Amino acid sequence: MRGSSRFFLLLAVAVALAASGGGRMSAEVMEPEGLWSGPMRSETPSTLQGAVVIDMAGLEALLPRDPLLVDVGPADKKPEGFSEDRLWLPTHRSIPKAVWLPGAGAATLEAAQEEAFFRRVEELTQGDHTRPIVVFCQPRCWGSWNAGKRLVTNGYTGVHWFPGGVDSWQEKHETVVVDADEEWPVASAK
Numbered sequence: 001m002r003g004s005s006r007f008f009l010l011l012a013v014a015v016a017l018a019a020s021g022g023g024r025m026s027a028e029v030m031e032p033e034g035l036w037s038g039p040m041r042s043e044t045p046s047t048l049q050g051a052v053v054i055d056m057a058g059l060e061a062l063l064p065r066d067p068l069l070v071d072v073g074p075a076d077k078k079p080e081g082f083s084e085d086r087l088w089l090p091t092h093r094s095i096p097k098a099v100w101l102p103g104a105g106a107a108t109l110e111a112a113q114e115e116a117f118f119r120r121v122e123e124l125t126q127g128d129h130t131r132p133i134v135v136f137c138q139p140r141c142w143g144s145w146n147a148g149k150r151l152v153t154n155g156y157t158g159v160h161w162f163p164g165g166v167d168s169w170q171e172k173h174e175t176v177v178v179d180a181d182e183e184w185p186v187a188s189a190k
Contacts, residue, residue, distance in 0.1 A: 036142040037107035050152035051159040067132035069098035072105035093175040105143025136162040
C-alpha cells in the first residue's frame with residue numbers, strides 16, 4: 001500500500017506540473033506607466049487600461065459596428081546587400097478594410113509622425129472619439145499596445161486592443177494585401 005501511495009503522489013505532482021506548463025512559471029507582464037520602449041517583439045500585458053482587450057470572437061462580434069481597424073505592424077526592411085538594380089516589392093498582409101500605419105506603435109515618434117497619427121485617426125473616425133477602434137499588429141508585439149495607449153491617453157474611449165493580430169485573423173479568415181496609408185509620413189518615405 002505504501003508503494004502505491006507514493007506512486008499516486010508522484011502521479012499527482014506530474015499532472016500538476018504538466019498542467020502548469022512543465023513547472024515553468026510564466027510571470028504576468030505588468031503594464032508600464034507610459035509607452036513601452038523595450039524590445040517591440042516580446043511578451044505583452046494581458047491588459048490595456050482604458051481599452052477593451054479582445055480575442056478573435058470579440059473582433060468578429062465587433063465587426064458589424066464598423067470599427068476603424070488600425071494595423072501598426074512594421075514595414076518590411078530591404079535586406080542588407082540587396083542589389084540596387086533589383087526591384088524591391090514587399091507586401092503587407094492585413095485584415096480586410098484595415099488602415100496600415102507602419103511603425104505608429106513605436107514608443108517614440110517624431111512630432112510630425114505623432115501629429116499625423118492623431119490627425120489621420122481623427123479623419124477616419126470623423127471626430128467621433130467614441131467610435132470603436134481596433135489596434136493590432138502581430139502576437140507578442142508592443143506596437144499595437146503602444147498605439148492603443150496613445151489613443152486612450154488622448155481621449156479615445158472606444159479603443160479595442162487585438163493582441164492576436166493578423167496571425168490570429170488568418171487562422172480563420174483570409175487576409176488582404178494593403179499599402180501603407182497615403183497620409184502616413186512613413187508611406188511617403190518609400
